[in-house]
Amino acid sequence: EVDFVAVRENKTExxxxxxxxxxxxxxxxxxxxxxxxxxxxxxxxxxxDDYTGDYDGIRQINLIDWFDTQ
Known part of the structure; x- marks a missing residue:
C-alpha cells in the first residue's frame, strides 16, 4: 500500500x-x-534520514528538504 497519493494541477505523486x-x-x-x-x-x-538517494527512479528525500520544496 502507498501511504499518500497527491494530485494537484493535474500532477500526481x-x-x-x-x-x-x-x-x-x-x-x-x-x-x-x-x-x-x-x-x-x-x-x-x-x-x-540525512541520506537521500534514487532507487530506479524512486527518490528518497529528507522530510525537512521536502517541506522546503512545497
Whole structure:
C-alpha cells in the first residue's frame, strides 16, 4: 500500500513515509509498495534520514528538504 497519493494541477505523486530506511528490510518494504504502481508519475520516500538517494527512479528525500520544496 502507498501511504499518500497527491494530485494537484493535474500532477500526481506517490509517497511513502518512514522514520528511517537505513535498515535494508525497511527500505525494501517501502520500495516494494511504490514499485507496484505501474505508471510514470513521480514516486518518493520521505524520511528523517540525512541520506537521500534514487532507487530506479524512486527518490528518497529528507522530510525537512521536502517541506522546503512545497
Amino acid at each position: 506517490y509517497y511513502q513515509v518512514a522514520a528511517s530506511v537505513l535498515d535494508e528490510n525497511t527500505l525494501a518494504r517501502e520500495l516494494h509498495s511504490l514499485k507496484q504502481v505501474k505508471d510514470n508519475y513521480p514516486k518518493f520516500i520521505i524520511t528523517l
